[in-house]
Amino acid sequence: VVEECKSRLQGAGFTELKESDHWDIKPANKYFVTRNYSTIIAFAVGGLYKPGNGFTMIGAHTDSPCLRVKSRSKKSQQGCLQVGVECYGGGIWNTWFDRDLTVAGRVIVKKGDVLNQRLVHIPRPILRIPHLAIHLQRDINDSFGPNKENHLVPILATAVQEELETGSCSSGDASKAMTTAEKHQPALVNLLCSELGVEKEALMDFELCLADIQPAALGGAFEEFIFSPRLDNLHSCFCALEGLMESCSSAESLDKDTNVRLVALYDNEEVGSESAQGAMSFFTELILRRLSSSTNNLTAFEEAVPRSCMISADMAHAVHPNYQEKHEENHRPSFHKGPVIKFNSNQRYATTAVTASVVREIADRVSVPLQDVMVRNDSPCGSTIGPILSAKLGLPVVDLGSPQLAMHSIREMCCTSGVLQTTTLFKVPQTQPDLMPPPSPTFSFSFIACNTTILCFLRSYKQHYDDEYSKLAGLQ
Numbered sequence: 001v002v003e004e005c006k007s008r009l010q011g012a013g014f015t016e017l018k019e020s021d022h023w024d025i026k027p028a029n030k031y032f033v034t035r036n037y038s039t040i041i042a043f044a045v046g047g048l049y050k051p052g053n054g055f056t057m058i059g060a061h062t063d064s065p066c067l068r069v070k071s072r073s074k075k076s077q078q079g080c081l082q083v084g085v086e087c088y089g090g091g092i093w094n095t096w097f098d099r100d101l102t103v104a105g106r107v108i109v110k111k112g113d114v115l116n117q118r119l120v121h122i123p124r125p126i127l128r129i130p131h132l133a134i135h136l137q138r139d140i141n142d143s144f145g146p147n148k149e150n151h152l153v154p155i156l157a158t159a160v161q162e163e164l165e166t167g168s169c170s171s172g173d174a175s176k177a178m179t180t181a182e183k184h185q186p187a188l189v190n191l192l193c194s195e196l197g198v199e200k201e202a203l204m205d206f207e208l209c210l211a212d213i214q215p216a217a218l219g220g221a222f223e224e225f226i227f228s229p230r231l232d233n234l235h236s237c238f239c240a241l242e243g244l245m246e247s248c249s250s251a252e253s254l255d256k257d258t259n260v261r262l263v264a265l266y267d268n269e270e271v272g273s274e275s276a277q278g279a280m281s282f283f284t285e286l287i288l289r290r291l292s293s294s295t296n297n298l299t300a301f302e303e304a305v306p307r308s309c310m311i312s313a314d315m316a317h318a319v320h321p322n323y324q325e326k327h328e329e330n331h332r333p334s335f336h337k338g339p340v341i342k343f344n345s346n347q348r349y350a351t352t353a354v355t356a357s358v359v360r361e362i363a364d365r366v367s368v369p370l371q372d373v374m375v376r377n378d379s380p381c382g383s384t385i386g387p388i389l390s391a392k393l394g395l396p397v398v399d400l401g402s403p404q405l406a407m408h409s410i411r412e413m414c415c416t417s418g419v420l421q422t423t424t425l426f427k428v429p430q431t432q433p434d435l436m437p438p439p440s441p442t443f444s445f446s447f448i449a450c451n452t453t454i455l456c457f458l459r460s461y462k463q464h465y466d467d468e469y470s471k472l473a474g475l476q
Helices: 002-011 159-166 186-196 231-247 283-292 300-307 353-365 385-393 417-427 454-460 466-473
Strands: 015-017 030-035 039-045 055-061 066-077 080-088 101-111 114-121 155-158 203-212 217-219 225-228 260-266 309-313 340-342 371-373 397-401 403-405 412-415 429-431 442-444
Touching: 002 030, 002 039, 002 231, 039 231, 039 283, 055 231, 055 385, 080 159, 101 186, 114 186, 114 203, 155 159, 155 186, 159 186, 186 203, 225 231, 231 260, 231 309, 231 403, 231 412, 231 417, 260 283, 283 300, 283 385, 309 353, 309 385, 309 417, 340 353, 353 397, 353 417, 385 397, 412 417
Parallel strands: 015 030, 055 260, 055 309, 309 397, 340 371
Antiparallel strands: 030 039, 039 260, 066 080, 066 203, 080 155, 101 114, 101 203, 217 225, 225 412, 340 397, 403 412, 429 442
C-alpha cells in the first residue's frame, strides 16, 4: 500500500523526506515521510503558513485482517505440505475457506554486507484451505466455527509430488531449523526466490500475508457495486490520496492557504494501533512538532493544536437487507446516500456535535449527502484511530466513512458512488464556520492510500478520472 502511495505522490510532485534527516520545509511545497514502510504521512504546506498555524488532517489505516505466514511455518500432515499461519486482526475466517490464495509482502534479502527490503507477490494461486465435506460434519450449515490453530492451515502441495519434482522429500519439523530457508517449506522458499531472483541463502526474514488471487471487480446488474478484498480501509485511503493530490494540483492552489494539509495512513489499526508505526505511537506528534518548529516561537506546536482538526476516515456498516434488525432503527446507512458520520457516547468514536457540524457545513457546500450511525445499546461497537489521536494530540476529530457490507470478510462490498462522494468531500478547501474556539482555522480536507485494487475504483467513475485511470492502468 505505502509503495503505491509513494509512487503516486512522487508523480504528483511530492518530495520524500527521511525521519533521520534535517528538514528544510518551505511554504507552498509538498512532502511525505514513511515509517516501517507501512505507515505514511503526506502533507502540503500552505503558501501563507507559519509555525503556530493549524493542521488540516485526515487519518486512515493501511492494514486489513488477514492470515500471515508464521515465523516457522513448515508443517506436514497426512502427506500434505502445509504452511502455518497466524490470524491478524478480527477476520471472518470462514470466508477464507475454498479460496484461491497466494502470498504477498516484504522479504529482507542480504546482498554482500547490506540488507535490502524487497516487495514480493506470487501472481498465481498456490495455497488453499479446503472445507471438510458436509458428509463428515452434518451440522455445518447450522454452526461453523473453525479452530483457528488447527483448521486454518492451508495446503501448499503433496509430499508425493514434491518428491517427483525435486527428487527429495522435506521434513515437516521446523522446530530445530537454523536458517530462514529451513523454517519454511522448500517449495514456498523456491517460489519466493524465483520471484525475487535470489538464492535461498540470501533470505534473512520476511513478513508475508495470504491474499485472495481474485481481483477487485465492478458488480451488480448496473455495475453499481465494488466487490473487492480490503475495502476496509483501502477505500478511505484511496479517497484521501485523491483528495490531497487534487486539492493542491495547481501551482496556485496552496498560495493563500495558512494551514498544512496533512494525510496520515497508519499500520496496525486492526490490532490496536500500539506499535511504532501505529496511531498510538508518537510518530504523528513528532511530525507536527517538526513542522511547527521555530526559534521565534517556542510554543508554536501548542498554539497549532487548537487551530487544527481531523477526519478519522474508516468504513461504516451499511444496513444489511437480510439483517436489518442489527441496526438501530433510526440509524441505518444505505448505499449511494453519502458518507456516514459515526457517533458513540462511550468514546468508541471521537465525533462531537461541533466536529459533526463542521463536516455537515462543508458537505453542504459541495453537495455531498451525509448519513449518521449509532450502534444499538445491545450491540458491541467497534472503534477507530479517531479516539486515539484525539486523546493523544488534543485534536477535535470527526469519525466518518463510506458504507459497506461484509466488513472483514475476504471479499467485501461497497457502492461506486461512495468513491466520488468521499473524494469530493475530502478534496475541496473550505473555511470553517464560526463554531470552533477562536482562532478559527481554515480547512482543506484531503486524504491517502491504495494498492492495485484502486483500478476498479477508477473504472467506476472514469468519466471523472480519465487521466488518473490512464496513468494507473499503465501500472498493471
